[in-house]
Amino acid sequence: MDIKFIKREELQEKPDQKKLGFGKYFADYMFTMDYDEGIGWHDATIRPYGPIEMNPATVVLHYAQETFEGLKAYRRADGQIQLFRPEMNARRMINSNERLCMATIPEDMFIEAVNALVKAEEDWVPSEPETSLYIRPFAFACESSLGVHKSKAYKFVIILSPVGAYYAEGLAPVKIMVEDEYVRAVQGGTGFTKCGGNYAGSIIGQVKAEKYGCSQVLWLDGRERKYVEEVGAMNIMFKIDGEIYTAPIEGTVLPGVTRDSIIHILRDWGYKVNETHLSVDDLMQAGRDGRLEEVYGTGTAAVISPVGALVYKGEEITINNFQIGELTQKLYDYLTGIQWGKVEDKYGWTRLVK
Template structure:
């Protein structure tokens, strides 16, 4: 168990208008920091006022992208209490990421304790407007000043928090997706399954390309054959074809999303057939031509569920469900957000109270 020293900010920030939060714009009064030193381990856990980081210009994170991060949320329930959604899953995923990135791992129980402790200190920052939440960003950085490619001897685990509104300002309206067939996001044996900044930096070129063509997001294909569907931007992707629901397998090139995992559990609980076999983009476009592509949606912590209304691959365009949200997509969104915000009973045992 961590011994967390709490020295909170004495000067409080003015709270933003909870009806106009945006996403990732505002930050709370405090942050959590834990140091890591080779031969000692994790030490000096503390909550301190939110402030700029002081690191050496030669810090290895700046030169070799030696970092990892997570994303989860705290939710205000109707009775005013606050809860988290499956934080242990984020902790487990960060362990897997850090092992791949040669970064130190924080035990699940310590990760969850750190998150709960900071959220409790920042409880007043958890908004109560419908659709709002407190976004929580834990991350690990290599801090040793050294210009040489090897593992770092010092690190920091840091958590910052940001009150947020809906990820998409227009609500859960269907988005238009461009299928990337030129650039590659991940290959077998690489870091595609990890949550590291390099994955996202490398994906920006396709996002810019998609926006220039009038599309909101990119659907990535596999990096070997450019044939099988994988992820959409910062989300996992699901396809409902002739009654069966498909999503890419987590075999090293796809992020094992917590929302993805929760959707699969719910869908199976409701009696749907869920396939995690590799799905060729050609089969998706063929299903559209035959009228069998019933629903497409992305899943992620930030957006929760994002329905897809249009899919473009090369010169083909698939229009899904007349550009409207499908019934399964809608049910998943209502169920997940109901559990997260405490308006539905959590029959899955996924929520964790912040006490």
């Protein structure tokens, strides 16, 4: 792929790596590429980060043909930079785009674009502990016309943001609310895709949870409102009687890269991982009986997020005395160790940026 480079007149002053937060700062450059029916993808460019001009009739603004991804670049102790399983993000974006009838970005093209932009912006990859460069690829319909139809033109963009911990409190347990009024996804819908509409529809649950002093929402299945599925921004796992339970990938749950990685690691460590439907009633009963030993969310942004309490129908169940569990901490240390190059990557999940 021939990538053009447009130089920025003046570079920004980089932020304090100790005060990055999440998604607050953006690197000097971004990647853009256009698609037109009959031509395909063209005009791949690394250009100065800035506004994208859009016609008021642009399809995405009216009919939400939009998908996105999230992955990270990590600076190792030897100064080299590596990505973590970018091919999984590329494949997931292909699936998302196909579901929304959007032009797909080939896997090799996706990875080449990510690699090229991160290489160009390698000075933006932070080196402080627990920091990384968050990579946000996204695509949207950019044809200008009204009427519900598949767009004939798309834009693919990648932006970069140096980040610290996703949650200000770091790896501290959070309290989450089980949502039984609204639903996030249904069979045959877009629950397995990473599209903006899924997140827009979940915000109301987040607002509701915050009123109850909770940080996140645990969604139930859309048909019976009975089985636990995932948290607003993460997949979720439960350790009950020494075994791990997590919702299966059947079209309503996002196939998380971190989820898949954690399942691989757990099975290698000898744990039984049950990818099955777990009812919220059984989950709460396990909590009452003391059999619910640990709960944690998994996702690219937070990696592992321990859960200290569940709230459902006014009842609150505390997990592990609201302390991070031994397995949760071990998983976090091991996976981030691979990501930052501190632990041997025996799975071949990382690739150097060259």
